[in-house]
Amino acid sequence: MDDQDRDALEPDVYPAPKGLWQRVRRSEVWRSAFRHPQLDTPRGRALQSFSNLFLHVYPVKVPGRVLRFRYSWRLGYILTVLFAILNLTGMYLMFFYTPSVASAYGDMQQLRTGVGFGQLVRNVHRWSAHLMVLAAVLHLARVFFAGAYKQPRQFNWVLGIGLLVATLAFSFTGYLLPWDQLSYWAVTVGTNLVNYVPVLGRILRDLLLGGAQIGQATLLRFYALHVFVLPAALTVLLALHIWRVRKDGFAVQQPTSGAFAEEATERPRVPAAVPAGGAGGEGGDGAPRVRLLGVVDRQSVTAEERQVDDTVFTWPHLLVRHVVVGLATAAVALTLGVAFAAPLRGLANPELTPEPSKAPWYFVGLQELLSHLDPLIAGILVPAGAIVALVLLPYLDRNPATEARRRKVAVLLFATLLAAAVALTVVGEFFRGPGWRFIPPWRHLYVDL
C-alpha cells in the first residue's frame, strides 16, 4: 500500500504538513522507520500492533476482564520487568567486576565506595533478584488456583516450571559472586545438597564446582552461568512462554458478557456471510464496514447472530496498565535498594564457618527439612519429587473445572504443601541460630538476605 492509498483510507492521518515536527513525521526517513502513524481508530490501533515488533508481543485485542488488576495480579508481567531490571543493572555491574578469587571481593568494596551509583545499582540488582524469586512462586500459585494450567495450557505450565528453576539457578549462581563469607558458606551449604543424589551426587557436585571444593573454578563457572548461559536460557524460555500465552488464548475463563460494557462492540459471528449489497460500506443497522472476501451463493447466506464482543484494544488499555505496573515495580526495587543495602561480609574464608551458615532464603526450607529427615528424602526426593509433580500436574489432573470450589481436593492439597514450604522457610530463616538451634527472632535475629 503506498502513501496515497493510506491517505485515502485514513484522510486524517496525514494532514497537510504544518510546522517542523509534522514535516519530520512525513519525511521518508521517519516513515521508513515507523511504518504506521499513531491512529485513534480501531483499524489504526490494529495496524500499529501488527507493524511494531514490541507491540507484536501482544494480541491486538484482549478480553476486557484482563484489564482488571486482580485478574492476574500482573505477576507474569512483573517478572518480565524484574528480569529486564536485572539485565540492565547486571550489565552495569559487569563493567566493575572480575570473576577472580583474588579480586572479586575488592571489586565489591570498590563498588561501594569508588563507583558512581555502584552501591545503589548492586542493591537494586540484589533486591530485584529476591523479588523475582518471590514473584515467580506467587505467579505459580496464582496460575494453579486459577486452574490456568489445564488444557490447552499444559505445556505452558511446564515451560513456567522451567522458568522457575532457571530463576532459582540465576539467583543461586549470583549469590557466590561477591566472594564474601555469606556467599561462600551459603553456596557451600547449597552445593553440598547435590552430594545426596545417589551414585551421581559427587560427579554432579564436582561438575558444578569445578573441583572438590569452592574455589576459582567455581567462581568462574558460576559467573559464566550467571551472565551468559542462564540469561540465554531464560530469554528463550520466556519467549516461548509468552508466545504460548498468546497461542493458547490470553485469558482462561469464558467471557462474561457485559463486564466491560463501555468497551463492548458488536460484531457478526460469521464475517464472510455478508448480506448482499452490504460489502464495503456501513449497513443500515450500524454494523462495521467489512470487506467482501468472496462471492457467495445466495442460498449460503445465513442470518447473522450477534454476540457481545467483550474484547478491548491492547493499545492503549492494557499497555497503559502495563506501563504503570512496570513503573511501580521499578519504584519498589529502587525503594528497597535505597532503604536496605545488600550485605557484604568479610572476605570468604574457608577456614572459618560463620555461625549459623544458612543457604539462600529460597533454599532454607530445604535446609530446615534436612535437619529433621534423612538427607536422601529431604535433600533429593522432596525437591526432585516436587519438580516432577509440578511438571506432571496438568497431565495428571483430569478435572476439567477451573473454579476453586469445583476442585477442592487439588486446591486444598496444593495450599497445604505451599503452606508447609512457607512454614519451613520461615522457621529456617527466622527461628534458627548457631548450631541450628531454635532461637526465636525476638531473642536474636540471624537473617541475611
Added chain:
Amino acid sequence: MNLTRRDLLRRGWKLGGALLGVALGWTAYEALRPLAGAGGGGPITLGSPADFKPGTATYFNEGRLWLANAGGHFFALSQRCPHLGCRVPFCQSSGRFECPCHGSVFDIGGEYVQGPAPRGMDRFELGLDNSVLVADTSKLLPGPDRGTQDFLTPPAGPPCTRS
C-alpha cells in the same frame, strides 16, 4: 521386514542425531569435569606420633585436616562436615568436633554422635613413613557409619556452640 528407503533414511537421521547428542554430552562432560590433578592433594607430613597427646586434635592448614589422637589411634579427619560441607572445629572444652552450621557433633575419632550428619567425619589415608605420620589428601575415605562408637567417651566439659 518391509523397510522403505524413506524409513531407512529417517532411522539413519535419528540414529545420527542420537550419536551426535551423546558425543556432545560426553565432550561437554570431559571439558567441564575437574582435572585429576586439580585440588587432588597429596602426601602431607604431620609429625611424630609422640608429639600429639591423646584426646587432642591438631589442625593442619595445608591439608585442611584435623589430626586426632583417640587414645593412641590416629585419624586424619577432613575438616568438611559430611552433612553440608561446613568446616568443623574441634571444641577443646568438650573434646569433640562440633559443627556450627547444623549442630552435628562427632567424637575424637570423628564418629557420629548427634545431629543431622549422615555419617562420621571423612578420613584421609594415614600412614607412617620413617616413624613420621603422613596423610595423603588425595585419598579420602568416607567416615564411619552412624552407630559406630569405638572411641565415644562422655564430653569432657561444656560444648562450644552457643545456645
